[in-house]
Amino acid sequence: MSAQNDLTTESAAALPRTTMIGTGSMGGAILQGLRDPGVAIERPIVVTTKSAASAAKFDGADDIDARSAEADPEANRRAVRGAGVVILAVKPWMMRDVVREIAAALEPGTILVSVAAGVPSAAIEEALGDAAGVAVVRAMPNTPSFIGRGVTGIAPGSSAGDAELELVRRLFETVGDVLIVREDQINDIAAVSGSGPAYLFLYAEEMQAAAERLGFTAEQAKTLVQGTISGAAELMVRSDDDPAQLRRNVTSPKGTTERAVEVLQGADLGELFDRALRANVQRSEELEAE
Template sequence: MEKLRIAFLGSGSMGGAIMSGLIDAGYPKELISATTKSEESAAAWREQGISALSVETTPDANALIAGDADLIVLGVKPKQIVDVLRELSGEVGKNAVLISLAAGIELATMASAIDNPNLIRTMPNTPALVGKAVTGIAPAASASQDAIDATVTLFEAVGTAIVVPEQKINALSAISGSGPAWIYYFIEQWEKIALEQGFSEEDAKKLVRGTFDGSIDLLAQSDEEPAELRRNVTSPGGTTERIIATFEESDLKAIFAKGLAAAVARAEELAGK
């Protein structure tokens, strides 16, 4: 992928995270280009050495930037995907790989807007900013193996990637795409509990974030499964056992499953189902 030109059409939170991760990973800036909504954000990318145009000042920016790109990452909002693909129709190479970051927009919908075999749906997450993204990749049946391999390589530059059939991408989006929000929300509530127990904000952060960080590192370095590591902390008849029992009584698993189902339903709404 070293010589492939990559165009990011839309460089908001997700597209911008991946682009920043690529830059930090040492990918040549001269092979990266981008479009943005505002001229201010385009100027900010140009200051970092990225060729960037805004649709605010250049209405056909997407077609101009994507014209000679090998990989085209569609980072616009789901409702804009079809319009952007229509802009690109006839403007991009026949072997260009069109990679959507949009939740809910199906490959069939993409194919209805542009005649290109290399259509790929993806769902990364924001840890791309620190090189630890987890990305699901769902290629069209018509996509070449080279196109799939290039997409995997792109996202492995900012973390890990797995290839899945399209029917799994909405569930994956809820699990890993939205996953950071699950974790941050959990930490947010955990710190509130610490504050309510009289700890200072600084100490609450140390207690919660330090515990979370250390536990994740222990899990990463251990051969044991999470359930076994949890049991190692849960002495029979002890305080931790009471905490876990309370979670079980509240059916925390069912709450998580309900959240995932709501996310999948929303993705299907975005797809027009």
């Protein structure tokens, strides 16, 4: 994790006891980032899992208090008692049931953070029922949070004020960059950065396959493609030039790169990305309607 995303003990004092329900791909990435020794957060972080086997993976970790619903049907309710922040990292179709399950155990002042796509904050607030003083914030992180290089969009629900939003911003800054957006932009955040790593991994997958078809071994193709992607990404981060200029820097007039770029641009990548992002947003909207 970069030094700029580290929280000092003083600035992290606002991060209270945190509970995470669900430790799948996204939840696990956030959790890994929060466990970084440079992050000052009240420990242990409490997590709940569905299976005892998943909870057992944290055996011996002094910074994690893991519990499973399989071993204790009251695990989720016990885990959220006394928590200042509860991160809901369960599947979208499980969200309302989990919120109803824990609502009575949440204390006034708790911030409920949902990282599920397609579940509006209004639906979560409705599922809370009579739970008083609980603020809802939606967050859309991505898996590079696992290494402290995530990008997270956060949006307040109607129950969240500036103080709650600021605390959630500080929490997710421990695992990368944070953008505060309107809730009607969360689906767009999901389409661009939430799912974005998958698009890049697909590019790497296809490039490695193409390199192998040129005659390189699988290991050689992996070295060529992954090294090129990681190096180019780091160059982009460190450079003051925008991606278009960086591309032009590599593309000599009438050269080999120009010829390849012409083929790619001939496929109308702009329109292809527009269609891909629209499909992603549409799926989020379908989930909201279910």
